[in-house]
Ligand SMILES: *[C@@H]1O[C@H](CO)[C@@H](O)[C@H](O)[C@H]1NC(C)=O
């Protein structure tokens with residue numbers, strides 16, 4: 569029996585290795601920029617993912633509030649950044665040689681601390697007394713690692729020494745941001761092992777040892793993303809928590825939350841031509857990231873932004889969209905970390921949130937080979953036993969009946 573398992577296991581690993589890449593990745597740090605960017609310690613990663621019929625361009629920027637920009641173009645298009653203008657966040661400093669088919673961006677807009685007096689884990693955004701806002705641009709962002717190869721591109725950034733020079737508020741603590749771009753469909757390596765496609769980027773946020781407000785007894789944190797791009801500005805984005813089957817990769821979590829951009833005039837089918845965000849509603853509270861040390865996340869309805877231009881001003885997205893953003897989708901999405909009775913942020917001073925940003929259709933979790941194998945053994949073995957018993961009964965009854973009929977003659 570053991571040998572059978574070993575053989576099956578080998579067979580499965582062979583299948584898994586045999587998967588092919590859907591897009592070729594190439595990436596650059598401060599693309600086409602010389603010493604100017606080095607002197608400024610700039611981190612702007614450009615990732616180009618070429619497919620057979622189109623190309624996805626990603627820009628990850630840490631000047632201002634961290635932001636991610638995605639553009640789908642024909643394979644012949646190339647990116648052109650006017651760096652001098654980009655430094656001062658001028659509009660149209662990011663251009664493509666051909667008009668993109670679709671564009672979309674996400675800004676890591678705010679970290680919101682709230683005082684959850686009654687342990688409901690639900691934030692009241694209108695209650696200004698019990699909330700504090702941290703702006704990620706006031707962290708000092710350092711590049712910790714940039715791994716570039718043909719299968720994935722990883723950028724690890726760390727924000728420290730929060731100092732809000734406008735309000736004169738400083739805090740200690742670290743925000744770790746990890747961005748990964750991929751070339752094919754697979755599960756990512758870190759928990760919660762999100763299923764990503766060749767069209768998605770994973771963003772992992774860790775709030776570690778952040779100083780909480782001394783006047784708050786029950787601090788929790790929430791993260792606000794600003795989503796901007798092609799989509800109807802008047803229709804709210806759809807937030808859809810779905811049941812999901814997989815718990816081999818993410819034990820104990822049976823849900824994924826999906827956010828889709830609303831339709832847009834140039835789209836034939838927004839289900840396949842828009843962008844999405846996707847996450848599992850789990851936040852880990854220790855570095856080890858196991859289920860026993862995790863809590864939940866809560867999502868809220870998308871919020872309108874009154875002035876689109878001023879919302880994206882001073883971020884990379886303004887460099888591409890400029891004032892055109894007024895007629896495009898611009899909405900805020902808030903996700904708070906924690907659930908009733910988990911002991912608040914102060915229990916471990918550690919919270920994570922992992923999500924995907926992607927183009928097209930969010931991937932659906934499929935039964936994995938291991939699960940299929942277990943199911944087939946679980947169903948197959950009793951079936952075989954039943955068959956054998958049935959056959960045995962048939963065969964053993966046959967001569968008997970013969971002899972009975974013979975005797976009765
Ligand atoms: C690319 O285009 C060709 C011809 O138009 C088509 O046959 C093929 O299915 C397309 N591939 C993808 C991945 O869309």
Ligand SMILES: *[C@@H]1O[C@H](CO)[C@@H](O)[C@H](O)[C@H]1NC(C)=O
Nearest residue numbers: 646647648649650663664665
């Ligand atoms: C990039 O843009 C600048 C300014 O608009 C232009 O002078 C330059 O020729 C462009 N480069 C390419 C390769 O298109």
Ligand SMILES: *[C@@H]1O[C@H](CO)[C@@H](O)[C@H](O)[C@H]1NC(C)=O
Nearest residue numbers: 684685686687688692695698
């Ligand atoms: C907390 O509970 C108390 C008593 O039940 C109630 O008066 C108060 O409004 C609640 N506070 C919040 C923020 O929900």
Ligand SMILES: *[C@@H]1O[C@H](CO)[C@@H](O)[C@H](O)[C@H]1NC(C)=O
Nearest residue numbers: 691692693694695696697698
């Ligand atoms: C939210 O806070 C505001 C201002 O403190 C208050 O008027 C409102 O009732 C609160 N809403 C909820 C649902 O607690």
Ligand SMILES: *[C@@H]1O[C@H](CO)[C@@H](O)[C@H](O)[C@H]1NC(C)=O
Nearest residue numbers: 606607608609610709710711
């Ligand atoms: C650039 O970053 C490095 C490493 O993070 C740091 O040591 C250096 O002081 C920074 N330089 C400037 C000009 O900010």
Ligand SMILES: *[C@@H]1O[C@H](CO)[C@@H](O)[C@H](O)[C@H]1NC(C)=O
Nearest residue numbers: 729730731732733736737738
């Ligand atoms: C924060 O920034 C302000 C203005 O740039 C500076 O005066 C102050 O010393 C800084 N505080 C800390 C703790 O670095």
Ligand SMILES: *[C@@H]1O[C@H](CO)[C@@H](O)[C@H](O)[C@H]1NC(C)=O
Nearest residue numbers: 732733734735736737738739
């Ligand atoms: C900022 O706050 C610190 C202490 O929190 C104080 O010492 C400093 O004078 C303040 N600076 C300004 C410009 O208000």
Ligand SMILES: *[C@@H]1O[C@H](CO)[C@@H](O)[C@H](O)[C@H]1NC(C)=O
Nearest residue numbers: 696697698699700737781783
């Ligand atoms: C703590 O919260 C109070 C009330 O919201 C605010 O006035 C104060 O600036 C906050 N302190 C810090 C360090 O954020």
Ligand SMILES: *[C@@H]1O[C@H](CO)[C@@H](O)[C@H](O)[C@H]1NC(C)=O
Nearest residue numbers: 874875876877878879881894
């Ligand atoms: C939006 O904000 C920008 C920059 O702050 C300003 O120039 C513009 O007039 C504002 N638009 C509206 C409609 O308020």
Ligand SMILES: *[C@@H]1O[C@H](CO)[C@@H](O)[C@H](O)[C@H]1NC(C)=O
Nearest residue numbers: 622640765766767927928929
């Ligand atoms: C990725 O995007 C391309 C269109 O550019 C699409 O043809 C393909 O189906 C997408 N892949 C997935 C897994 O959604």
Ligand SMILES: CC(=O)N[C@H]1CO[C@H](CO)[C@@H](O)[C@@H]1O
Nearest residue numbers: 853854855856858860861916
């Ligand atoms: C590292 C850590 O804090 N691990 C904890 C995870 O949860 C179990 C059970 O609640 C604790 O016993 C561990 O100490």
